[in-house]
Amino acid sequence: MFFTSPYFAPxxxxxxxxxxxxxxxxEVRLLVPHIGDPRVAGWATRAAYEPLLVAGARVYEYRSRKLHAKAAVIDGEWxxxxxxxxxxxxxxxxxxxVLIARDRSLAEALRIQHEQDLQNAELVTLSQWRLRGWGERSLEMLGKGARWLL
Structure with missing residues (x-):
């Protein structure tokens, strides 16, 4: 299950x-921007990391340029x-x-694009994530509270 989203506040x-x-x-992979635009959207996205990381999902932050793609591949065929x-x-x-299609060739093309985009992203690990400071954690709480507005 591969998700690419500039705004991820589930x-x-x-x-x-x-x-x-x-x-x-x-295999659950999430590709999101390193810095949200607006910033509060990034804080909301980052507020969702820990439960996913604890569960074994992999979170990647895209660093190359602005991320605008909104795509997902599920089970290699959706x-x-x-x-x-x-x-x-x-x-x-x-x-x-939104187009949702059971089409293996489209799913494969999106998977390949996702893999290419991961080359310009950094993996966020749970151990690294838990070392972030209280300032970041406070901003994430603000972002989590603002999820209904985003």
Whole structure:
């Protein structure tokens, strides 16, 4: 399960589903920007890391340039691409356009692009993540609180 999203602020159900999948041994990879735009969106994204990392998911922060892709590959045969982010507004408020297709060739093309994008990203490890300072943790709490507004 590979996700690329510039805004990743999942609600409880999505977070639980991803954590459960990772715990079952499903390869869950998330590619998000290193710095959010706006910054509060980045704080909200970073607030979601720890449960995913504990469950065994891999989180990568894209560092090359602005990340705008919104795509997912599930089980190597389902592909999702469109305008929706993984956040409250995209899922429940905004009028988004998303293609979800059971198409192995599209899924493979998106997987290859995801792999290429990972070359310009840095893996966030749980041990590294737990060493971050209280300033960062405080900003993440603000971002988590703002998830419903993003």
């Amino acid at each position: 609600g409880t159900l999505i977070e639980m589903a991803l954590c459960n999948a990772a715990t079952r041994g499903v 592909a999702m691409i469109g305008s929706a982010n993984v956040d409250h507004l995209s899922l429940f408020v905004n009028q988004e356009l």
